[in-house]
Amino acid sequence: MTDAQHNRREAFKIFASIIRVLLLVAILDFAIGSVLDRMYMNQKSGLESDTTYAINEADEDVIIIGSSRANHHYVPEIVSKELGMSVFNAGRDGQFTFYYEALISSILDRYNPKLIILELNSLELLYSQESYDRIAALHPYYKESDRIKRIVELRSPFEKYKMYSKIYPYNGAFLTILQNSLINKKSGDGYKPIFRTMENPEMKSMEVKNKKFDENQLSSFKRIVEMCENKVQLVIVTSPALVVGDDQRKYDKLLELSNELGVIYYDFAYSDHYMENLQLFADELHLNDEGARIFTQDLVEKMKKDKRIEF
Template identity: 25%
Template sequence: MKKFLLFTLKTLIFTIVIAVALDFIYTAIYLQSSNRGKVDHVYNSKKENFDVVILGSSRANNHFVAQMFEDKGLKTFNYGMSGGHLFEADLLLKLMLERHYKIKNVILEADLNLSNKRRDYGISSKFLPYLHQSETVKKHFSNEDDFLEMYYIPFYRYIKFDERIGFREFYNTTLKKSTNVLNHQGYYPLINRKGNMKNNIVNLKPLLHNQYYEEIKQICKDNNINFIAVMTPMCENTKGIEYFNKVQKLYPEIHNYENVVVEDKYFSSCGHLNDTGARLFTARILKDFFSK
């Protein structure tokens, strides 16, 4: 029995040592990465200056052509993240300020994600390598149900989110393999192929108080950043399109651009403009908010 207990204790100690070592190695590699995605790009940068920063989900990532802002003399980057929620947009903005970014304008795509205050399982995991290094990341995750195990159990977060920050991503990061995420100042153009051109958002209801939206708005106010919140286009064959009117009643400061681009030929799928549509939409935003 003593031999068994001793063996068990040694195995446990060995496992903990290995977990701590792996946690240290993985984190050290991610702390050197800046070309894999928008989160590591921000975390491992400092003192950037932008005229315009764009935040949101894929409906920001695919809808705002950053180069068109640049052509107007506005230094711009599209930090929209496909699949991301306001939880991640809020945290990314906080990280920018932690890194002493100077930002004049924030454009936030705020429409469908106003209906929830959850984090996205995949996108949020991109912040987790910095959980112990950044007080901002730690505080932002501190109220999540799985925070304690992610923070205190070594290597747990890398195992739990293996498909996002596990071995494959660690390997590619080690080799400094870049992705196309940072191309075109963060804007991701969609080709003209047609995806699903019908959508049903009948069951979506904007929250009366979305914590992360309110935090973004307050952060901009506190840092003298001009805050521009917009709703972006969706195809005509959308059931429950009145959702956008509900948003504007609850949040009258959000500008409704849902019907600025309407023809199906300008969409890649019902919720995402193709590159041609995105350029039409971006031109309208530039005209309304940045024309001299």
């Protein structure tokens, strides 16, 4: 055997070894990813199960959507009793407009609720890397629709390539998936009460003067309004908080957009009723259970008096 033949044979062996390793990795990725996907989609408790339910199964008359300020502030039991409708709270901690758009589009693809309440404030529309990082919550639903694909791919230029991996959508979520699978207890109506009172409550200022509004999030909000038009009554709400931006003009952006787009918007952010009763807060951004129940009742009463809303 000549040196050239020997070198070719060795090169072939190395190439074959690389192919075998890649094939093994692909098989393991598919097998493990498939198991994780099945476990994830079958969770019966936790925020992830609420998302899956909202996207694939929810059929309630009223859907509440937003961040942790939604799942901690809106009590479905009260809304249901006052309006005589079924209600689900699909709020999820740490989310932004991209997530809300994905949920609302998925829901409207299946059916038209009578009412969607969207918890939102102007500060959420400012640019932040966090708003893009949190898109990861939609990874398991990447193939659900073209709209979700588009939203997920906003996270990075390489996201669509990463999604070829079946394990990638569940990175860092194994223990959560396992825990929620073992609990096997349904999350109920989605409300997550906080049973504590804030110590030494006071208004806090958030620096926003040097921050700009995110054009992607502004576009996402406008698409939400367009999707709901002629399909479902949409009500935008900013619930009470003890945090305010240091540039009031930025904080009024949501009011400006709502007027421009002709959508109903209620701003409870600086309601005297809450500012004078700080024991209703669990922290600067969240009401406790007592505060949430009072706020939900106030919101329902306001909606019932609003002639623009047809129940």
